Amino acid sequence: MLDIERVRQAIEGQASAPIHIRLRQAIYSQILDGTLKVGEKLPSERELQERLGLSRGTIRQALTALNQAGLTKSFPGAGTFVLETSKDNHRAGTIGLVVSSTNFHFFYPQLAASFNHVIRQAGYSMAMHMHNDQAEELLNIIEDLKKQDLVGLALTPPRFGRKEEVVRELVRMDIPVVSLGRREPWIGGDSVAPDNEMIGYVSTRHLIDLGHENIVHMGLLDYSTGRDRAEGYRKAMEEAGLPPHIVPLPPLSIPATSDGIPDEHLAAPAYEKAMEIWNGGGSDKPTAVFCFNDIMAMGVYKALREIGLKIPEDVSVVGVDNLPTVRHMDVPLTTSALPGNEIGRVGAETLLKRIAGDRSEPHTLLIQAKFIERASTARLQ
Helix, strand or coil: CCCHHHHHHHHHHCCCCCHHHHHHHHHHHHHHCCCCCCCCECCCHHHHHHHHCCCHHHHHHHHHHHHHCCCEEEECCCEEEECCCCHHHCCCCEEEEEEECCCCCCCHHHHHHHHHHHHHHCCCEEEEEEECCEHHHHHHHHHHHHCCCEEEEEECCCCECCHHHHHHHHHHHCCCEEEECCCCHHHCCEEEEECHHHHHHHHHHHHHHCCCCCEEEEECCCCHHHHHHHHHHHHHHHHCCCCCEEEECCCCCCCCCCCCCCCCCCHHHHHHHHHHHHHCCCCCCCCEEEECCHHHHHHHHHHHHHHCCCCCCCCEEECCECCCCHHHCCCCCEEEECCHHHHHHHHHHHHHHHHCCCCCCCCEEEECCEEECCCCCCCCC
16 A cells, blocks of 8 residues: 655655655655555556645656656556566666767766666666767757656767856756766866866876886866866866876857767867977977877877887876777887776666665765876886
């Protein structure tokens, strides 16, 4: 038999979700834990309305969602009954995951797989989409997701476009939202991302410990990920009493190439900057470089090779991302492996807590990357 008092407490405890989702979730949890038995009849819409003080429309939305999920079935004139179905087939609703297609080949496949595993274990289904880092495309995807039985949303914040409209739409949706992969406070809600400042610090500290003093950071400063890595680099340099030298690449005006991989917008400018730094006049050349990511490092590799400088004998190079190719380069690249699996897992668990009624203050969880030393860095001779 449905425990009405538990339903009432659950509705009051999930203030971050629309009422019909709170009601549906409260009934679903009692099906899942056996409080409601197979074949048992739910209270009528009128009875639920009287005992819970909810509108008939809200109750009907919740019951319709349970029917669509295959958890119950309504028979005209008879009522709504609990169906027999395996736990694996229970669906408490849909959770959306929207990530950046421009960076998908970095660590998002692992993130998505881990995220999906956690939410399916909890009885939810996942609707996954990718945006091109433009706010306008993300808004179109959100419109499509709203047509589904959406109870929560995890997304990678876009870098371009009308971001304020994204925020307004998320507020209107009134469902829990978690941002993944980037620490972007403007999006609101919780955030789970790599500790990019620590990536910059550890990468630079590695070069300092090898005896390098003239270390340049080739960065991308137009969004939080790049700014945080640059700040980590700056802290390590200043801590060691060394002057920081940050060379920013131009902000990306186009979020992706036609194939969705922003290589020409990162490798080519990095190549040009490297040519300016190491092929120009003057004798005080950097002996090491910390690159924003592996693709930039590839551009640096190409420039140094054309100039006639050797890695790591003449210049030590560090990247970020641990792309599958970098271990097979002519000089395997020292880099950091981003924690995609962990971000997906923690992001899903955080979102599930919010859906279940956690009303604590939004927080940012930073996950540590794994630094991988390979052949592209060496002690200064």
